[in-house]
Ligand SMILES: NC(=O)C1=CN([C@@H]2O[C@H](COP(=O)(O)OP(=O)(O)OC[C@H]3O[C@@H](n4cnc5c(N)ncnc54)[C@H](O)[C@@H]3O)[C@@H](O)[C@H]2O)C=CC1
């Protein structure tokens with residue numbers, strides 16, 4: 001068997017079970033294990049919040065909503081006709097002007113509040129009532145906003161590209177998905193870049209102001225030609241490449257700098273990708289199209305202006321922060337930079353007496369790059385779809401702080417997602433003591449090529465299954481790795497190749513917890529780890545191995561695991577005890593290692609047996625140990 005180790009998270013420990021109850025003990029489904037460290041108590045098995053499509057569903061994480069997403073049409077018609085369900089519509093706060101088509105779409109799904117001039121304080125006091133927030137570039141979605149949301153805010157939609165106004169780290173820590181609308185304003189931004197380029201070269205804005213002031217200054221406003229000039233496009237992404245394409249049409253020689261852009265995409269439109277220094281030192285015009293990141297912050301500064309050709313002209317429709325604005329004023333004053341055309345500023349709006357804005361060689365617009373009717377309608381629909389999808393629990397194609405899982409992968413993995421969560425929940429309930437849950441090993445048996453099996457979703461669900469029952473954390477795909485790391489839980493994954501049908505993404509999933517004692521000693525494998533394994537059979541998750549015993553029970557409802565002497569009559573005895581108490585057995589499976597020695601009985605029960613019933617099972621002489629588990 002070939003194995004591939006595929007990931008691990010940081011180690012530590014703080015999930016420390018205090019009790020170490022062993023033989024003949026049981027875990028009832030409510031509050032029995034307490035965890036000494038970090039005051040985590042077991043059994044948060046019931047679930048949080050509302051699912052907007054299915055009010056009776058148990059939860060609203062990205063994952064469990066996945067299941068209901070498929071029924072969304074049915075659910076939404078039911079929701080609209082039922083006043084109780086209607087009141088559970090999500091509240092969507094729109095804090096900046098959004099196109100009507102997007103608002104209509106949002107209104108068809110939730111209660112939409114458009115409040116366009118909220119102060120940061122107002123936003124913080126309002127946000128606790130909102131499930132989603134839609135912003136443009138003018139709203140700062142800070143850590144304070146996520147804190148003030150108190151866990152209710154599920155998604156922030158950025159109606160545009162740049163997400164530098166959203167604290168992504170805080171969003172991730174709070175399990176809040178951030179989505180953007182990355183494509184609908186590309187052309188608008190590129191056209192605005194070209195407008196600024198041409199307008200600046202011919203002094204359109206200055207000449208217009210001069211004429212309106214009653215002057216006729218034909219000699220003062222002699223411009224420069226574009227044809228034959230070199231334009232350096234800094235950031236060859238969506239907007240940059242569209243600017244490049246248009247500039248080529250104007251007869252310019254276009255070069256570009258982008259450390260991450262594929263050279264063949266640039267070559268396809270006749271653009272050479274060059275180094276940063278080559279780009280800025282050879283260009284007559286420099287047009288900025290990179291995002292604002294810690295690396296690009298003030299990347300245009302005294303040192304870089306000094307490397308530019310004297311008389312260079314600069315266009316910025318990206319983000320003000322990529323330019324050191326004081327340095328630009330100095331470069332304009334010294335003549336290194338002949339002109340600048342700026343749509344974006346470090347602080348927006350800039351102060352009224354900003355030297356940059358007032359500079360006679362600078363043309364400014366108030367962040368209008370995305371402001372065309374077409375782009376605004378497009379962006380509004382794009383973000384509304386993304387936000388509604390996220391509220392329904394669908395994974396978004398434009399998620400900024402979560403893995404983007406394509407729908408086809410999602411539907412294929414759906415049954416395994418449930419299996420993964422159940423195995424996590426089951427494994428953690430078997431823990432009784434030891435040095436805390438620090439290390440979890442997950443093994444995926446699969447016939448798939450490792451590159452063809454995306455396990456992030458499954459890992460997140462195992463994490464959810466392990467952590468949610470023992471903490472207050474609400475885990476989803478956004479924050480699973482972060483919370484695991486925060487709780488000192490190291491999850492390592494191993495892919496094991498098995499010769500089976502590659503049609504099934506996963507043959508089986510094994511979850512092992514190391515260095516712990518178990519409530520059910522038979523769940524320990526030879527290496528001393530709690531070890532359980534499961535498979536999906538006919539679309540239903542099954543438990544197929546406990547420690548070194550094979551079993552086969554579907555993971556539904558509640559489960560009793562017993563280890564007993566392998567002898568006739570055991571099933572009948574336990575079955576009778578349950579039957580007398582009207583506890584319905586949904587399935588039963590017996591697994592053993594050697595005939596007539598020890599065996600494990602896995603019994604699925606629809607109802608939770610009371611303590612007396614469980615005690616009676618424990619008193620059956622041939623039963624060595626048993627445990628009750630809530631799945
Ligand atoms: N003024 C406005 O209203 C608008 C502004 N924008 C801004 O324009 C910028 C570009 O947007 P898109 O093209 O849609 O994004 P994009 O993600 O498609 O392109 C950005 C490109 O910058 C590159 N890049 C990243 N770091 C870089 C670095 N250090 N040096 C050079 N290149 C680097 C990336 O590889 C990527 O190819 C963003 O900052 C966005 O916020 C976008 C739309 C409207």
Ligand SMILES: O=C(O)C(=O)COP(=O)(O)O
Pocket residue numbers: 136137138159160161162163185367368369370371
């Ligand atoms: O999409 C972007 O990155 C933009 O800068 C557009 O900003 P806006 O939505 O017009 O505030």
